[in-house]
Amino acid sequence: MSVTSLDNHLHRFCGGRYQQAVETVTIRLSGMAAEVERGMYRCSKCGDEQRTVEQREAAEKAALERIRSEHQLLAPKEIRQLRESIGLTAVQLGELLYGVPKGVVEGWERGRYLQNREADALLRSLRDRATLERRAAKAGVALPDPDLLSGIPAEGGAPSARASALEPAPEPAPEPAPDAAATS
Numbered sequence: 001m002s003v004t005s006l007d008n009h010l011h012r013f014c015g016g017r018y019q020q021a022v023e024t025v026t027i028r029l030s031g032m033a034a035e036v037e038r039g040m041y042r043c044s045k046c047g048d049e050q051r052t053v054e055q056r057e058a059a060e061k062a063a064l065e066r067i068r069s070e071h072q073l074l075a076p077k078e079i080r081q082l083r084e085s086i087g088l089t090a091v092q093l094g095e096l097l098y099g100v101p102k103g104v105v106e107g108w109e110r111g112r113y114l115q116n117r118e119a120d121a122l123l124r125s126l127r128d129r130a131t132l133e134r135r136a137a138k139a140g141v142a143l144p145d146p147d148l149l150s151g152i153p154a155e156g157g158a159p160s161a162r163a164s165a166l167e168p169a170p171e172p173a174p175e176p177a178p179d180a181a182a183t184s
């Protein structure tokens with residue numbers, strides 16, 4: 001049924017037939033790498049090699065899952081749950097992560113893209129309310145009231161007032177001045 005299967009397909013150039021084979025390849029994604037087995041077709045007579053789109057995609061998916069597991073990166077569902085628990089759109093979450101495009105955030109949530117380790121650490125840091133509020137203020141993103149999202153009535157006072165009272169002084173900018181090297 002698959003149009004792209006080359007199994008036992010005639011190689012007109014030499015008269016041989018393609019047979020299924022497997023190769024081990026290293027696939028790099030988001031600055032990380034994994035070794036996976038990738039299916040291919042090899043001509044039994046001349047050794048010509050062919051790889052279908054399906055074979056490439058299957059190997060990339062396997063690599064993505066292996067890298068996510070080895071680096072213990074957030075799963076697509078966890079990213080979506082994190083975003084929804086804060087009450088942000090994909091656009092707003094991207095803005096909190098220094099301008100990650102909406103399509104990339106959606107790709108993470110659908111498992112099509114893999115966040116790199118820095119993005120994963122940033123995502124996790126947003127679970128901390130004080131960090132979240134500081135980053136939202138810097139990015140100019142208005143956060144919904146957490147009491148309205150949780151569905152659980154707040155007990156014993158106003159948590160948002162308490163959080164802002166504990167808010168530390170603004171951090172200095174993390175980036176060094178670009179002309180710092182010139183002063184020597």
Ligand SMILES: [Zn+2]
Nearest residue numbers: 011014043046
């Ligand atoms: Zn051949």
